[in-house]
Every structure is written in structure tokens, then in C-alpha cells.
Amino acid sequence: MNLADIRFPRELETDNTAESIRLALLAHTVKIRPESDFVIPRIEMTDPLKIALRQAKLRGHIRCGFEDIAAKLESERMGIANVRERTAAPYGKRISRLLLFSNDGAGRLYRHIGQILKAHSPRLLGCLINMDSNDFGHLMTGKDSTIKIVMVEHKAIVCDILRAMIVVPDVPSE
Secondary structure, X not given: OOHHHOOOOHHHHHOOOHHHHHHHHHHOEEEOOXXXXXXXXXXOOOHHHHHHHHHHHHOOOEEEOHHHHHXXXXXXXXXXXXXXXXXXXXXXXXXXXXXXXXXXXXXHHHXXXXXXXXXXXXXXEEXXXXXXXXXXXXXXXXXXXXXXXXXXXXHHHXXXXXXXXXXXXXXXXX
16 A cells, blocks of 8 residues: 555545645555555554543444454455445545554564555555553553554544544643
């Protein structure tokens, strides 16, 4: 997925935050693996992003675990294909899911993440969170836990989290 060509949910396009989010995502990119050409945004964990993720978790819009996420995405892909077959309804090629993953996964995990991102593009956007899986797990569960990957499942919640990525924390003036 070319980050410059991302189509964001309409909500972000209409409230004029899409371009700011695009610039924030493009500002810090990394290869998903050193030998790969697949580039992804690297996101710093900020207080607004922590709050948005906790709220999403409390609302039940966060799915954890690679196998569970892969199965859910495949189920959704088949559902979308069935709807397309039965109706002439247009399918918007916009982001509706967000895949967030820690910075301490093994090469194999990142290879699988790259495959999933390619298979479910353009509706799935992946971002490397600059945080290890222990801290990410504690953030998501509030206790000692290891979480390497989560998926945000609801389009409105995806919008909230993307907006939180561009909120600049207040810096006290001297």
C-alpha cells in the first residue's frame, strides 16, 4: 500500500483531518523487515493515543492475537465478496480496520503481518507502535501481559485512533 494514496474513512475526509493524518503517517516510516520493500508507518505512543486505545478496548472494538485477527479478516473478506456478487453495491476502497503491532516481534511475525496487510489492502492499515509487547500488553489490559498485535475493528473507532495519532501533547511553557 502506498501511504500517499491512502483513502481514509469519509468521516476523516469531510472533517479535513485526513491530510494531517496522512502527513503524520508519512513522517516516520520503516521497512516492516530489513530485507523487505514493504514500508509502514511507525507511531509513537502518546497520551491521546493511549486514551483512544483504552476506550476502544472498553467498547469491545479491539481484537488481539494474530490467528484471531487473520480469521476475522478472512471472514469479512468472504462476506464482502458475497455482497459484491449479489448486488451492484459499490465497495469503497477505504481504510476501515487498523492493525497495530509492537516493535519487538520476530521476523516471522512481521512477514505474516506484511502478508495480511497486502491481502486486505486497502481496507486495512498497519502501523508499528514504537513500544514493546510487554508495555503494549499492560496498556491494553491494565495488568502484566504481552500483546504483540491488535486490530481496531470499527470504522468510527479507527477514526478516533487515527485522530489521536496527530494530537500533539501539550508542552508546558516556561
